[in-house]
Amino acid sequence: MRFSTGTPASAPDIAEMVARRAVGYSLEAPFYTSEEVYDLDLDVIFGKHWLFACTEAELAEPGDYVTLDVGRHSIIIVRDDDGNVRSLRNVCRHRGSRILENPCGSVGNLVCPYHQWTYRTDGSLIFAEGQPPSFDRQRFGLKSVSVRTVAGLVLVCLSDEPPTDIDEVAAVIEPYLAPYRLQDAKVAHQIDLIEGGNWKLVMENNRECQHCDVGHPELLSAYFAFGLYAEGDDRPRMRAVLERYRAAEARLQSACAATSIPLGGHRELDGRPTGYQISHLPLDGAGISFGAAGAQLSRRLMGQIAVPQFGDMSLHLQPNSWFHMLSDHAVVFRAVPVAPDKTLVRTTWLVNADAVEGVDYDIDSLTAVWSATNDQDRAFVEMAQRGASDPGYEPGPFAAIEGDVEAFDNWYIERLREHLGLNEAHQALLTQASGQ
Numbered sequence: 516m517r518f519s520t521g522t523p524a525s526a527p528d529i530a531e532m533v534a535r536r537a538v539g540y541s542l543e544a545p546f547y548t549s550e551e552v553y554d555l556d557l558d559v560i561f562g563k564h565w566l567f568a569c570t571e572a573e574l575a576e577p578g579d580y581v582t583l584d585v586g587r588h589s590i591i592i593v594r595d596d597d598g599n600v601r602s603l604r605n606v607c608r609h610r611g612s613r614i615l616e617n618p619c620g621s622v623g624n625l626v627c628p629y630h631q632w633t634y635r636t637d638g639s640l641i642f643a644e645g646q647p648p649s650f651d652r653q654r655f656g657l658k659s660v661s662v663r664t665v666a667g668l669v670l671v672c673l674s675d676e677p678p679t680d681i682d683e684v685a686a687v688i689e690p691y692l693a694p695y696r697l698q699d700a701k702v703a704h705q706i707d708l709i710e711g712g713n714w715k716l717v718m719e720n721n722r723e724c725q726h727c728d729v730g731h732p733e734l735l736s737a738y739f740a741f742g743l744y745a746e747g748d749d750r751p752r753m754r755a756v757l758e759r760y761r762a763a764e765a766r767l768q769s770a771c772a773a774t775s776i777p778l779g780g781h782r783e784l785d786g787r788p789t790g791y792q793i794s795h796l797p798l799d800g801a802g803i804s805f806g807a808a809g810a811q812l813s814r815r816l817m818g819q820i821a822v823p824q825f826g827d828m829s830l831h832l833q834p835n836s837w838f839h840m841l842s843d844h845a846v847v848f849r850a851v852p853v854a855p856d857k858t859l860v861r862t863t864w865l866v867n868a869d870a871v872e873g874v875d876y877d878i879d880s881l882t883a884v885w886s887a888t889n890d891q892d893r894a895f896v897e898m899a900q901r902g903a904s905d906p907g908y909e910p911g912p913f914a915a916i917e918g919d920v921e922a923f924d925n926w927y928i929e930r931l932r933e934h935l936g937l938n939e940a941h942q943a944l945l946t947q948a949s950g951q
């Protein structure tokens with residue numbers, strides 16, 4: 516099989532690369548390195564799918580806003596005066612100026628800094644100086660962008676025809692998330708990190724924990740050490756881990772039953788536009804949170820969670836987010852591409868709205884594990900980017916433990932295939948022509 520390398524000698528034939536993509540292998544270099552693929556990703560993946568933008572906790576009061584820049588698009592997500600979450604184009608209807616430049620903040624109205632056209636937080640235009648009496652303000656409200664909330668998570672879609680399977684996905688995940696009351700939570704801390712790697716390397720790295728044994732000593736202390744476990748492994752050390760795990764699992768199951776949270780998980784990471792996975796696993800040690808040996812980090816539990824030992828509710832949403840919900844806090848991750856080899860990763864820590872900093876939690880302890888883990892992951896992603904850019908790189912095979920990475924790549928290729936109109940017959944022709 517012939518592969519394109521990361522050397523930018525000529526524009527890659529994207530359709531050919533999509534058609535010959537080998538299932539079970541990482542992607543060819545240009546998927547991680549080329550400007551053409553990056554532009555296509557912005558258009559097809561980030562322009563047509565539901566993107567995780569922020570949590571409702573970041574929009575606590577009317578006028579609170581977050582801006583999200585995706586390629587050339589800029590979106591305002593704002594809570595309007597009636598308490599609804601709105602998503603608006605950050606483009607003034609006068610002569611097009613950006614209206615808000617900050618990543619987040621709070622406004623009374625949305626006032627364009629150029630000539631002060633003024634919009635309500637629902638996007639309607641209320642002031643435009645110097646226009647004739649015949650001017651119809653109603654025609655010049657800010658353009659809206661599709662938005663929906665799912666148990667406190669705010670998703671936006673730039674397409675005029677957003678994927679409709681979001682309703683089905685929301686119906687599955689809402690019962691898992693609802694008891695955490697993310698819409699009422701408080702933002703304890705937020706960190707933006709630029710990782711020097713393509714957004715898909717960031718997502719692939721997140722979707723596996725094969726690297727955790729050596730890469731994330733702080734994070735690993737909260738989880739059961741199953742990284743090297745094989746079915747039937749009877750070593751005394753693994754037996755002890757398994758026994759602890761079974762006891763913790765039984766505790767978690769009865770806690771879920773008591774709070775009517777569904778048991779088990781769902782995994783549909785590919786095969787649909789809005790790929791997702793939700794799982795709920797017990798934690799090791801004290802079994803509560805990401806503190807040392809599983810210790811609790813915030814004294815007040817989230818929402819309606821009644822017991823501290825409530826494991827890790829983990830959610831993955833394609834294309835750009837992942838979440839860990841613990842009994843005492845939640846950690847929320849959003850990845851947004853900013854260049855072919857750069858990705859902005861925003862991490863947000865949420866706690867119960869009544870939790871008081873310095874009394875119920877402190878920022879350094881709350882954020883220690885994931886700050887360290889993020890930094891370790893950034894280094895992995897940057898190494899992977901350097902490797903994928905080397906002419907010596909060619910796609911390599913996934914291990915069984917990397918099933919979610921493979922599912923992410925499958926989902927991505929499916930989305931491109933659909934966009935490019937590659938049916939099976941067309942694909943076979945391309946594969947033949949490429950000389951495989």
Ligand code: FES
Nearest residue numbers: 607609610627630
């Ligand atoms: S461009 Fe916004 S008021 Fe003129």
Ligand SMILES: [Fe+2]
Nearest residue numbers: 720721731892
């Ligand atoms: Fe990692």
